Amino acid sequence: MNTVDFYMVDAFSSDTFGGNAAAVCPLTEWLPDETLLRMAQQHNQSETAFFVRSDSGFELRWFTTQAEIDLCGHATVAAAHVIFEYLDFPDTTIHFTTRFVGDLAVTRNGDWLTLDFPAWQTQPCDVLPLLLQCLGIDSYQQISVGRDYLVVLESEQQVRALAPDIHGLKPLGKMVCVTAPGEQYDFVSRFFCPGEAVAEDPVTGSAHAMLIPYWGERLGKTTMLARQVSARGGDLRCQWQGDRVLIGGQATTYLIGKVFLR
Structure with missing residues (x-):
């Protein structure tokens, strides 16, 4: 029987029940992919992060209940x-090696953890009737596509008021991020995950790899404060550095336990 340490962490929040929960499992060596997926399914969180120590830092992978994914911000924060809180890590910067997006880093400054992620661009695309229908909107400022769809609305209140048919978006084949200028923040957003166990992601670090370049160019800023206005919600400190973005957030531990693999 193998035992694996298990942590559940609320990322992008300093309070329990805020931000976005992720499961985290440190491993001594990689388990079969099927086992990792079944573990993620058992945890039933939006993502489970698995990592293994390496010569240069840590190898990091992320699994939803459906499959391995290429990038996850909140599970990286988690x-x-x-690593910082429980593994006696001596430095202020952790270096992660990933399978799909290369090397990532997370730096600790007080209670804040800052992700160093690749910046993702979007391009304007044709209007998709299914997208508008499922979001329940008939007006918007812009629709773009990159890793995900990006729908820009006029106001924070429009973003907050959305009551979309999230799983109806599944034929589009991508996640959907909706954003607008904020009232007390530079911008706000929500992120919808059709077909996933968690249909609306509470706080999505990877989406800000797309949001930060968009809003940085539009606002003429390189430093911004953002909020994801989901039910749980979370604040993100954002910096745009050309082809990289820095995404800062806090985190708090909810649960520590053991996984028993028989």
Whole structure:
């Protein structure tokens, strides 16, 4: 029987029940992919982060209940929180190696953890009737596509008021991020995940790899404060550095336990 340490962390929040929960499992060596997926399914969180120590730092992978994914911000924050808080990590910067997006880093400054992620661009695309129908909107400022769809609305209140048919978006084949200028923040957003166990992601670090370049160019800023206005919600400190973005957030531990693999 193998035992694996298990942590559940609320990322992008300093309070329990805020931000976005992620499961984190440190491993001594990689388990079969099927086992990792079944573990993620058992945890039933939006993402589970798995990591293994390496010569240069840590190898990091992320699984939803459906499959391995290429990038996850909040689960990276959660993994870094575990390493800093529970694994006696001596430095202020953690270096992660990933399979799909290369090397990532997380730096600790007080209670804040800052992700160093690649910046993702979007391009304007044709209007998709299904997208508008499922979001329940008939007006918007812009629709773009990159890793995900990006729908820009006029006001924060429009974003907050959305009551979309999230799983109806599944035929589009991508996640959907909706954003607008904020009232007390530079911008706000929500993020919808059709077909996933968690249909609306509470706080999505990876989406800000797309949001920060968009709003940085539009606002003429390189430093911004953002909020994801989901039910749980979370604040993100954002910096745009050309082809990289820095995404800062806090994290708090909810649960520590053991996984028993028989």
